Amino acid sequence: MMPFLLANNANLEERLPLYIRCAGSHEQQEVERIRCGYALHQLFLTRRGQGTFRVRGGREYRVGAGMALLMPANIGHHYRPDSPADAWTLGFIAFGGSAADGLLSQLGVDKLPARGTASSRYREQPIAFHTPNFEDLWLRLEAIWHRIQQGSEQAYDASRRLYDLLLALIEGQFPSASQPGKTAPPGSPHTALQIAVQWIHDHLTERLLVPNVAKAAGYSVQHFHRLFVASYGVTPQQYILQLRMSRALQLLGDYPGMTVEQVAEQLGMDVSYFIRMFKRTYGTTPKRYAMANG
Numbered sequence: 001m002m003p004f005l006l007a008n009n010a011n012l013e014e015r016l017p018l019y020i021r022c023a024g025s026h027e028q029q030e031v032e033r034i035r036c037g038y039a040l041h042q043l044f045l046t047r048r049g050q051g052t053f054r055v056r057g058g059r060e061y062r063v064g065a066g067m068a069l070l071m072p073a074n075i076g077h078h079y080r081p082d083s084p085a086d087a088w089t090l091g092f093i094a095f096g097g098s099a100a101d102g103l104l105s106q107l108g109v110d111k112l113p114a115r116g117t118a119s120s121r122y123r124e125q126p127i128a129f130h131t132p133n134f135e136d137l138w139l140r141l142e143a144i145w146h147r148i149q150q151g152s153e154q155a156y157d158a159s160r161r162l163y164d165l166l167l168a169l170i171e172g173q174f175p176s177a178s179q180p181g182k183t184a185p186p187g188s189p190h191t192a193l194q195i196a197v198q199w200i201h202d203h204l205t206e207r208l209l210v211p212n213v214a215k216a217a218g219y220s221v222q223h224f225h226r227l228f229v230a231s232y233g234v235t236p237q238q239y240i241l242q243l244r245m246s247r248a249l250q251l252l253g254d255y256p257g258m259t260v261e262q263v264a265e266q267l268g269m270d271v272s273y274f275i276r277m278f279k280r281t282y283g284t285t286p287k288r289y290a291m292a293n294g
Contacts, residue, residue: 002026002091002145003246008152016159017099018166023145025091026250030080040096041104042071043169045137049088053079053126061128068137068169069128072109077126091141095162103166107173133172135194140165142197143232146242150233157233192217193231196224200240204247206268210236244269245281252290260286 004024013019021040050064056076063069081088108127147158196217214224228236244267251263264274278286
C-alpha cells in the first residue's frame with residue numbers, strides 16, 4: 001500500500017504545466033463528494049476488488065481489477081466498494097495544470113460547455129475503461145508516490161513522471177498510435193522490473209536481499225540496480241525500506257494493540273533496526289507514534 005501523500009510543490013503549481021496535489025493507494029472505503037466534487041482531476045486505478053462511482057445526476061460507473069477511471073475536476077461524485085466483505089484496493093492521484101485538460105481530452109474527456117449556453121446540460125463526465133497496460137501504469141504511480149515522498153525538490157521530476165503516466169494511459173487505449181517497439185515484450189527490462197516489484201511485495205515479510213530480487217528478475221545485481229534507479233529514482237534497498245516504513249504506519253494505525261516487536265516481525269526486520277529506521281524516517285519511535293495516534 002502507498003499511504004496518502006500530500007505533495008509539497010513549494011509554490012511551483014503556477015509554473016508547472018502538470019502538478020500533483022496528492023497520491024496513494026489503500027483499501028478504499030466510502031467517500032461522499034456528491035455536492036461539489038474535488039477541485040482537481042483525479043485518476044483512479046483498481047488493483048483488486050470492485051467498486052462503484054456515482055456522479056451527481058445518478059450515472060454510475062462500476063470498476064473492477066485492471067480498470068481505470070478519470071474523474072474531472074469539480075464533478076460531484078460518490079464512491080464505495082461493492083461488497084464490504086471484499087477489499088477494494090484503489091490507487092489514486094489528483095492533479096492539475098495548464099496541460100491537464102488537453103491530455104484528458106485525448107482520452108475522451110471534453111471540456112465543460114460555457115455556463116448559460118443551450119448545451120450546458122451536457123456536462124463533463126468521468127470515463128471508466130480497461131487498461132491493457134495496467135501493471136505499467138501501477139508501477140508509474142508507485143514511482144510518482146516515491147518521488148513525492150522525497151519532498152518538494154522532486155516536484156519537477158514528479159511532474160514529468162505524471163506526464164509519462166498519462167501518455168502511457170493514452171497509449172494503452174490507442175495502441176495503433178503507439179510507436180513501434182513501445183510496448184514491452186516479455187523479457188524486456190520493464191517487464192523484469194514489474195516481476196521484481198511484485199516479488200518484493202509478495203516477500204515483504206521475509207528477510208529481503210537485493211541479490212535474490214535481482215535473480216527473480218533475471219539480471220545481475222549491478223544491472224538490476226542500474227535499471228531500478230533509472231525507473232524509480234531510488235535504489236532497490238531504498239524502495240524496500242520506504243515500502244516497509246509505509247506498511248509500518250498502516251499496521252500501527254489499523255492494529256492499535258500490535259506491539260513494536262510484532263510490527264517488526266511482519267516487516268521481516270530486526271526490532272532494533274526497525275526502530276532506528278522508523279525514527280530516521282518519521283522523527284519519532286514506533287511506540288511514541290502509536291501512542292500519539294492511538
